[in-house]
Amino acid sequence: MSTIDTEKLDMSFVEEVKNTPGGELITRCFACGTCAASCPVREFDEKFNPRRIIHMVLLGMRDEVLQSDFVWLCSGCAACQERCPQGVTITDLMMALKNIAVKHGIVHNAFAMQAAEVYRYGRLYEVGDLNDRREKIGLPRIPEEPEQIRQILDDTGVGEVAKKIIGEQESGNE
Ligand code: SF4
Numbered sequence: 001m002s003t004i005d006t007e008k009l010d011m012s013f014v015e016e017v018k019n020t021p022g023g024e025l026i027t028r029c030f031a032c033g034t035c036a037a038s039c040p041v042r043e044f045d046e047k048f049n050p051r052r053i054i055h056m057v058l059l060g061m062r063d064e065v066l067q068s069d070f071v072w073l074c075s076g077c078a079a080c081q082e083r084c085p086q087g088v089t090i091t092d093l094m095m096a097l098k099n100i101a102v103k104h105g106i107v108h109n110a111f112a113m114q115a116a117e118v119y120r121y122g123r124l125y126e127v128g129d130l131n132d133r134r135e136k137i138g139l140p141r142i143p144e145e146p147e148q149i150r151q152i153l154d155d156t157g158v159g160e161v162a163k164k165i166i167g168e169q170e171s172g173n174e
């Protein structure tokens, strides 16, 4: 990791995380490392380390945390959360960091692409002839107008990200 630029540290980040659902207990952490030792993602990618991420948040490293890939790598398995001796809700904290990133317009490209598909189709794939096949075996049709889902995405701020990707894809197809 590169040297910390103390000029860029932002202590309001800790407060923002504490005030976001899931992040409330972050200051209980005493850096024992149990979460890092339990994390299956860390076994594959050293740069993802929940203890380090928590430490970076506590230091106020807003940009480094929110603009990094690793916030998006958490699988949500909760192995860390179940073992933390301090009861830090680490899985929920990782979700809180993603939510803060989205609020600031930062979404990992892999998730942004998925959001675009959900915005377009209401799911991760086009329904296509699936409804005809469902009807043939007596199943109800899947609604093809994802208006409610789009509303949810718009209300959470993900809609903007999805629409940007859709716009880029459409202009690339012209
Ligand atoms: S297990 Fe809990 S106390 Fe230990 S480093 Fe992780 S979050 Fe902090």
Ligand code: SF4
Pocket: 035, 038, 039, 040, 041, 042, 050, 073, 074, 075, 076, 077, 078, 079, 080, 081, 090, 091, 094
């Ligand atoms: S919930 Fe996330 S941070 Fe915790 S062990 Fe699983 S992958 Fe690692």
